[in-house]
Amino acid sequence: MELQKRFNDLMKQDVKPFLSERGFVRKGLNFNRKTDGLIYMFNFQKSAGNSADNVMFYVNCGIYAAELAQIQSKGLLVEPKEAECHFRARIGDLAGDMPDRFAIHPDTCMNELRNTLLGGLDEAIHVYDTMTSARSIVDYYMSGPYLHLSEESFHLLLQSNEIATAKQYLKDLQEKYGAENRWTIFENKYRAIFHAFGVEFDAL
Incomplete structure (x- = not known):
């Protein structure tokens, strides 16, 4: 005690x-x-x-x-x-x-x-x-880049019409995690988010 x-x-x-x-x-x-x-x-x-x-x-x-x-x-x-x-x-x-x-x-x-x-x-x-701000948190995880909060990050970027930033983040994530088996799951989720905002999904 x-x-x-x-x-x-x-x-x-x-x-x-x-x-x-x-x-x-x-x-x-x-x-x-x-x-x-x-x-x-x-x-x-x-x-x-x-x-x-x-x-x-x-x-x-x-x-x-x-x-x-x-x-x-x-x-x-x-x-x-x-x-x-x-x-x-x-x-x-x-x-x-x-x-x-x-x-x-x-x-x-x-x-x-x-x-x-x-x-x-x-x-x-x-x-x-x-x-x-919420964007500060997103910036932190984009800088990794980290998978944590990635779906929410794409929502935040695309609803703000920051398409170039979103595509760069996608590229960074794919370079870091693209060889992993689970990447296809994330890629499908990201594609759906991009399509929901009417943005072309450029998978590398």
Whole structure:
């Protein structure tokens, strides 16, 4: 219980005040900040393998976009879970020098852990501050290019009449994933989206 108390104190005395100052509201192990059309989130996920001598946790980052939820024909969520966010990452993806997971042992220096964690949250918030719209999320996944959110991305681009950008994204995806067996499934989905917007589908 001693290590669990250290974790609870870290959340209450350090993380909550730090994030509250930056507009985040705590509910359990989730911290949300809402803006017009977007919800930014930090989720603290405790490891299933915790014990009296070892408390481990992950920090998950997420952004929920009302515009992308509408494209998905899903009802808008007031308090989405991290798994329901459109942008999802571990804090190490957004902040440099972050461990894959944090661990509290009997000999852990809590000051050092606190400084590392709060520094990582600060870096992640700076990334959040650059992602101010559904299009920002789409740009992130196009830059990969990633398959995640690709169908919604094509919808967003084509409804904005950004046909050249959509075709370049299609080309980038095909170059990266075209040799995989599953590519045909994605290609058929993309073709249907292009046709729905009356745009010629140029499979390479």
